[in-house]
Amino acid sequence: MKFCENDTIAAISTPIGESGIGIVRLSGPKVIEIAKKIFRNNKLKKESIEDFSSYTAHYGFLVDREDEEIIDETILILMKKPKSYTREDIIEFNCHGGILTLRKVLEAVVNCGARIADPGEFTKRAFLNGRIDLSQAxxxxxxxxxxxxxxxxxxxxxxxxxxxxxxxxxxxxxxxxxxxxxxxxxxxxxxxxxxxxxxxxxxxxxxxxxxxxxxxxLDYGKILKEGIDTVIVGKTNVGKSSLFNTLLRESRAIVTPLPGTTRDTIEELINIKGIAFRIVDTAGLKNPENIVEKISLKKRRKFLDEANLILAMFDVNTLLSKEDMEIIQEINKAKERKKKIIIIENKIDLKEKIERQRLLKLLNLKNSVKISLKDEIGIEQLEEELANTVFDGLVIPENGxxxxxxxxxxxxxxxxxxxxxxxxxxxxxxxxxxxxxxxxxxxxxxxxxxxxxxxxxxxxxxxxxxxxxx
Ligand SMILES: Nc1nc2c(ncn2[C@@H]2O[C@H](COP(=O)(O)OP(=O)(O)OP(=O)(O)O)[C@@H](O)[C@H]2O)c(=O)[nH]1
Ligand SMILES: [Mg+2]
Known part of the structure; x- marks a missing residue:
């Protein structure tokens, strides 16, 4: 990345796409000179922009300097140095949001002597000019x-x-x-x-x-910044996709009474109690000889391997099955790499048949969370548990x-x-x-x-x- 203080840089500062407004931003010693060449007031007269006070907005038009043809209607905002984001003179043109218009405005300022900014260059100038330090950048x-x-x-x-x-x-x-x-x-x-x-x-x-x-x-800070990789595992029909949808508050995954509904993994970023969980819904496996299921099994193992948090689901209405036992084995294998695990017992609206003590012992855990996704029981407690488990054992600084x-x-x-x-x-x-x-x-x-x-x-x-x- 080159850096030359004498340059005046420009960029479209709003996301590319159709939107109500879009902003073209300029920073550097020549912003006023450049703006004077293309900014006209509502009577299409030239303006003495250097006389505008800092942090004031001015309505007008942007024109092509060659033929005075209007490019867009605009509101110009001037922020004079040193009280600006970069500590240089900054001008922002609030334009209409279409990408064609914004490109034309950018082209016009470049024709008047600005250079297109590198990624982060405005903030880099703020740093190099001493307005912020690196941790702030x-x-x-x-x-x-x-x-x-x-x-x-x-x-x-x-x-x-x-x-x-x-x-x-x-x-x-x-x-x-x-x-x-x-x-x-x-x-x-x-x-x-x-x-x-x-x-x-x-x-x-x-x-x-x-x-x-x-x-x-560091661990706490990284969780805040990056979120938690979470995987939902359990036998077919236990309610994995129902849980995924409930936490997401959206019908994202298909839910049916048919075992083997989810064929491929689905992933979403879900905000629970202010923490970002990247949750993966996996496929239950009915007959592992099947070629699709073979691939699903591989995927499940990969996600179990990579996850920070495992949500292990069981059906209270059934005894522990062969499929349950296989999953427990996989979890215990993954657990060696110090992951956090929450046992979720689903379908408490139905008759309880599950051998709870045996289950807890097999996974070497003391508690489970009991829920009914059908009747929406225990969801709030589960969300609490998710947040608590994530922060368990982490140092959360009081001073922030x-x-x-x-x-x-x-x-x-x-x-x-x-x-x-x-x-x-x-x-x-x-x-x-x-x-x-x-x-x-x-x-x-x-x-x-x-x-x-x-x-x-x-x-x-x-x-x-x-x-x-x-
Ligand atoms: N009674 C009852 N049924 C539930 C509950 N949660 C889910 N179900 C039903 O169980 C069935 C299976 O739910 P899914 O969410 O598709 O289960 P899954 O674990 O994703 O299943 P696969 O993708 O096939 O592995 C559906 O008919 C759900 O409506 C619950 O708490 N109680
Ligand atoms: Mg499913």
Whole structure:
């Protein structure tokens, strides 16, 4: 990705397709000059856009600069630097939403000297111009891609700078330690007292603790961001597709009294209690010799393998069958890779025949959730259970500061090992000025999270994940 501050960039910032309005956005030093060439007021006269106040909207027309032919009706919004998203002058043309019109507007601004923006380039400028740090830029991507209100809230917190604040605070504490170690050496005539090892140790241990608890939020952060891979398994006719539809609140999967209704797996993203579950409905298998069922079985094993959460369904109205036993076996195999499992007993509106204690023992679990999809009993409890199971054993930070990507985690891990090295050094009574080397490395690692010290490659990688126009 090239970056030249003298460029003025432009992009269609709204999704491509038919819509009420569409926005073409420009940022850079020449936005006013460019807009003057194509923006006319309602009497089709030229406007002195430089006199517009910042954050005001102006009705008019966009024209082709060659022949003054009208391209579209528009509302121009000017945001003058530095109080704009990129800290440069920004102009947004609110146009009609058709793709042809928007392309024509984009073409017109390019003909006047703008360059088409790379994906994420507006946000990259915001970062390079110091308006946001890297963790906030990442929050912008998360915000755009947020699937549930919970993940939206956490991205908003990060966008507001909660992680940045935390990291800056920890770095500041480390800088102070380094300064206190170095001061007596740098100013030998000033009688500055040397900091004691035990004091350094105490402070490093505190910082280390904070870093470890931040690292612990990774699993929670990733769940908020990416959701939970969930699979529904059970014998034919147990009600898998009925459950899938109920959770989705939509008749997505076909449900019939015929065993073997679902032939292929179906997958949907379902929002339950603010968490995104990627749920797969699998096929029950009646006679595994059948060629279709052979493929279905393979698929089921693959999903069991990949899922984070297994919903194991049983019919209370029947005894445990051969098919049930096979599924239990498959689940237990998959369980070795520390997955979470919920036993669901369906059809409690019918007579109870299931050997519950035996079932619980076979799957080595203490509880099951009892429901009737037909009479809609127990659905709310099941949804509670789903949310609780997902968050069980995870660290949910009270202050809302979380990390949610590997880049941030790797940087924290490097800082962590640097600090651990310092603690070892203190034990071995190495001279204090050696400690500052590790301290500075740990400082740099933390700096990578906020982007105070990162390579161009990392920056380019982060911004290339954006959509165009952001
Ligand atoms: N009585 C009763 N019937 C139910 C209940 N839940 C589902 N059923 C019925 O059970 C039958 C099978 O339901 P499905 O949801 O298609 O079952 P499935 O597990 O997807 O079946 P396959 O796709 O064939 O493996 C349908 O006739 C449903 O109406 C329930 O709670 N009580
Ligand atoms: Mg089905």
């Amino acid at each position: 990442e929050a912008v991507i998360d915000l755009i891609q947020a699937k549930t209100e919970r993940s939206l809230k956490s991205s908003l917190a990060q966008l507001k700078g909660s992680l940045k604040e935390k990291i800056t605070n920890l770095r500041w504490k480390m800088v102070r330690i380094a300064a206190e170690i170095e001061a007596p050496m740098d100013f030998p005539n000033q009688d500055i007292e040397e900091i004691e090892s035990i004091e350094i140790q105490k402070r490093i241990e505190y910082i280390l603790k904070e870093i470890v608890s931040l690292l612990d939020t 500061v979380i990390i949610n990507n590997i880049r941030q985690a790797e940087a924290l891990k490097r800082a962590k090992s640097g600090l651990e090295h310092i603690l070892e050094g203190i034990k071995k009574e190495v001279p204090h000025d050696f400690l500052t080397i590790d301290l500075k490395e740990a400082l740099d690692s933390l700096g990578e999270i906020t982007g105070d010290l990162v390579s161009d490659d990392i920056i380019n990688d982060i911004f290339s994940r954006f959509c165009i126009g952001k």
